[in-house]
Amino acid sequence: MSSGRKPPIMADIARRAGVSSMTVSRAFKADSLVSPETRDAILTAAEELGYVFDATASNLRSKKTDFVAVIIPSINNANFADTVAGLSEVLGRSNMQTLLGYTNYDMQIEERLIEQLLRRKPQAIVVTGGRHTQRGRKLLENSNIPVIETWDVPEQPVGYYVGFSNAAAVQLMVDHFIAVGYRRIAFIGGDAGGDTRGSDRRLGFVQAMTAHGLDPTRLIAAGPPPISMREGADAMSRLLDSYPDTDAVICVSDLSAFGALTECQRQGIAVPEKIAVGGFGNYEISDVCVPTLTTIDARSRAIGEKTGAFILDILTGSGDVSNLTIMPELIVRASST
Incomplete structure (x- = not known):
């Protein structure tokens, strides 16, 4: 009142x-x-x-704002939260803020958010991934502001990108498992079209297994993203029923991998003695679960920090502005050694 x-x-x-x-x-x-x-x-x-x-009137006169629009798939995903935190911290040093929207892994929602956020005249717009609806991409192309696609290396970038190849990142995990001695390797998740990064990880698994001359068909669906621990456990149960001789499994995320790990413990299956488990994302849980989880560190905070610095360089015309590929890191822990 x-x-x-x-x-x-x-x-x-x-x-x-x-x-x-x-x-x-x-x-x-x-x-x-x-x-x-x-x-x-x-x-x-x-x-x-x-x-x-009231900056509104001033912004209307100057046609400039002090914020960057950011679109992420999920607000409760630790990786994306780290990216936004890193981005916000760097922009904050120049008195710029982020205006956040999330898509729940839905490209149609992303399209609407792109339009709504562009109406507010941001200085730049950051989106997650390199695939969008046809109209969403057209809106980005015609925005006349810097567009940065993150968490991906798009084949045809709209503007700039700061990210990595999700397929190549999973290939690191496959190569590690094979080097340790595993051969009957499965993959959980990445089956739903809304999560293009998850789909790329699944594709990377298939490509790596094929390149090594091994069976790439042990693929277990886990449902629409985000994949929970419960869904990871359910998928692991189905994997053990369908392919009981599996000696290693790579999961689309650390949360699903933790669920898979728990299901193994529930069934009395020793990890990694009977089956190795790998995840993706280097969540905090991967370093405290028992056994600790082999994973891929996507360097999510660094993606945000580099994106923030990238935007400031573009807006100020300073620095050498070019696309940036972040190199994920394989972290080997007890679940695969």
């Missing part, structure tokens, strides 16, 4: 500070014509009155 009190305006600050409203406006924009002493007096008056600068 409104208190009935009118918020202070620039004219109120001008009267208290003994200056004109134009000088107040210039002070909030750090105009060089305003002396430091006058600016301090204006800011003190504004603080005493509880004034909050």
